[in-house]
Amino acid sequence: xxxxxxxxxxxxIGKTFVTAGIIRYxxxxxxxxxxxxxxVSGYDSSVVETSxxxxxxxxxxxxxxxxxxxxxxxxxxxxxLSPDLAAAREGRPIDFDALIxxxxxxxxxSNGIVFIEGVGGIMVPIFGKRTVVDWMAALGIxxxxxxxxxxxxxxxxxxxxxxxxxxxxxxxxxxxxxxxxNPVELDETVESLARFAETTPVIGLPRLPGGLTQHPxxxxxxxxx
Numbered sequence: 001x002x003x004x005x006x007x008x009x010x011x012x013i014g015k016t017f018v019t020a021g022i023i024r025y026x027x028x029x030x031x032x033x034x035x036x037x038x039x040v041s042g043y044d045s046s047v048v049e050t051s052x053x054x055x056x057x058x059x060x061x062x063x064x065x066x067x068x069x070x071x072x073x074x075x076x077x078x079x080x081l082s083p084d085l086a087a088a089r090e091g092r093p094i095d096f097d098a099l100i101x102x103x104x105x106x107x108x109x110s111n112g113i114v115f116i117e118g119v120g121g122i123m124v125p126i127f128g129k130r131t132v133v134d135w136m137a138a139l140g141i142x143x144x145x146x147x148x149x150x151x152x153x154x155x156x157x158x159x160x161x162x163x164x165x166x167x168x169x170x171x172x173x174x175x176x177x178x179x180x181x182n183p184v185e186l187d188e189t190v191e192s193l194a195r196f197a198e199t200t201p202v203i204g205l206p207r208l209p210g211g212l213t214q215h216p217x218x219x220x221x222x223x224x225x
Contacts, residue, residue: 002113002114002225003107003110003113003114003115003116003139003141003142004113004114004115004116004141004142004143004144004172004225005115005116005117005118005135005136005139005141005142005143005144006018006019006115006116006117006118006143006144006146007118007121007122007132007136007143007144007145007146008118008120008121008122008145008146008147009121009122009145009146009147009148009153009156009157009159009160010120010121010148010156011120011121011124013146013147013148013177013179014146014148014175014177014205015117015118015146016037016052016055016056016117017055017177018144018146018175018177018205018221019035019056019059019115019117019144020055020056020058020059020213021059021205021213021214021215021217021218022115022144022218022221022222022225023035023056023059023060023115024059024213024214024218025214025218025219025221025222026113026222026225027059027060027061029222031112031113032110032111032112032113033060033112033113033114033115034060034106034110034112034113034114034115035056035059035060035072035114035115035116035117036072036073036103036106036114036115036116036117037052037053037056037072037073037117037119038072038073038074038075038099038102038103038116039073039075039083039094039099039118039119039126040052040053040073040075040076040077040119041077041078041079041080041081041082041083041086041119041120042077042078042079042080042081042086043073043076043077043078044078048064048069049064051069052073052117053068053069053072053073053076054069056072056117057069057072074102075087075094075099077089077090077092078090082120082124082125083119083120083124083125083126083127084125084126084127084128085125087127093127094126094127095127096126096127096128096130096134096135099126099135100135100138100139103116103135103139104139107139107141113225115144116139116141118132118135118136119132120132121160122136122160122163122164123163133163133164133167133169136167136169137167137168137169140169142170142171142172143164143169143170143171143172144171144172144173144175144221145157145160145161145164145171145173145174145175146174146175146177147160147174147175147176147177147193148176148177148178148179149176149177149178149179149182149184149186149189149204150179150181150182150184151182151183151184153176153179153189154189154192154193157174157193158193158196161196161197161200171200172200172224172225173200173201173202173203173221173224174193174197174200174201174202174203175203175204175205175217175221176189176190176193176202176203176204176205177205178204178205178206178207179207180207186204186206187204189204190202190203190204201220201224203217203220203221204217205217205218
């Protein structure tokens with residue numbers, strides 16, 4: 001059994017797309033895979049089929065049902081805000097200790113590869129002064145850091161790497177998910193980040209045409225796990 005936490009430098013960068021792509025690749029290779037998305041904000045039950053938990057369930061070959069979504073994502077909030085603010089609006093603060101216990105129990109029960117997808121970027125608040133980086137530090141599992149290809153992503157990524165290094169968290173790979181309307185070539189961003197990432201692999205994932213979910217980059221990521 002091995003487990004990885006999928007995190008990012010911000011929101012709407014591609015964590016779920018990357019996680020789903022790796023899951024599909026591993027399943028096609030005969031690997032046992034489990035995925036969690038414990039905390040979700042901006043969750044609208046009226047369009048559940050397009051939600052992040054639904055995307056992951058489809059990649060896992062599971063039905064998109066209320067039961068499966070509740071098992072994968074027990075903390076779901078409607079407002080598209082940071083989890084602490086979204087939870088406060090509903091009067092349902094996130095129990096940080098319960099979140100850690102839930103995550104650990106799912107990892108301990110699995111006999112395959114487990115992916116825990118975070119919410120937003122590494123410093124997004126969850127409850128009080130607890131952030132996503134505290135969640136990751138409590139679990140102590142390797143990370144997949146998904147970053148964008150937009151102008152400014154190099155500074156954001158290096159800042160994230162510095163914070164993660166201070167918390168002694170291991171980054172298994174950096175995935176550059178090409179952003180829409182990107183003035184910088186994807187290969188140039190990958191090359192620039194690789195100069196700073198030392199021994200951490202940096203893999204570029206271009207934007208894929210609508211409906212396409214497979215790319216050789218997923219095989220490269222899976223080979224590092």
